[in-house]
Amino acid sequence: MPLGSRLSHLTVTAILFVACENRDPLDSASNPTAVTNDPSAGPSGSPGGDMTEGPGSSTTADTEPTAGGTTAGTEPTSGGTTDDHGATATGDPTAGVELSHDLDIQPIWDANCRTGCHTAGGTGAGWFILDAGAAYDAIVLQSSLEINTMVRVQPGDLENSYLWHKINNTHLEVGGSGTPMPPPPAASLSDAALETIGQWIETGCAP
Secondary structure (H helix, E strand, O other): OOHHHHHHHHHHHHHHHHHHHHOOOOOOOOOOOOOOOOOOEOHHHOEOOOOOOOOOOOOOHHHOEOOOOOEOOOOOOOOOEEOOOOOEEOOOOOOOOOOEHHHHHHHHHHHHOOOOOOOOOOOOOOOOOOOOOOHHHHHEOOEOOOOOOOEOEEOOEOOOEHHHHHHHOOHHHHOOOOOOOOOOOOOOOOHHHHHHHHHHHHOOOEO
């Protein structure tokens, strides 16, 4: 090749080499397979390269704790416990509890009504006996001797239980007679004893 032609060929080659060196290899216009600079882009430009949630997209919003350490929407209520129907339970926790005659009532008879009175040989033996094993059958659904329109103890019904009126000194108000029980000068039953007997009658007179 003549010298002039070789110089021209080398000049063209050098120009092309410089042009290639200065070209941006990431220029998408000249490189259709270039990777974008989006940090959240996955392989081949698909989103989701970073699998963690960014600000404003937290998945913990529904369980954000409230003041006091409880979870939103589940704070405990105040003012008592709640039953299965959503009602708040208040008042006496023993209210409505069924009492037993043998366990809860007989000790009251033993302490207040049997000595010298409603026991074999006592002054009230002719009316009824309150000895253990005999007292329940002697008073529950048994006709009163002082007012024949009432029974001594009517399960579930204080007003129609004559014995209830006798121990509360209201027997004369319902047409009864005689003295209250225990009769004076013996002390009346305590408020606690009266409450226990009343609750036993109201809840059905369990033996």
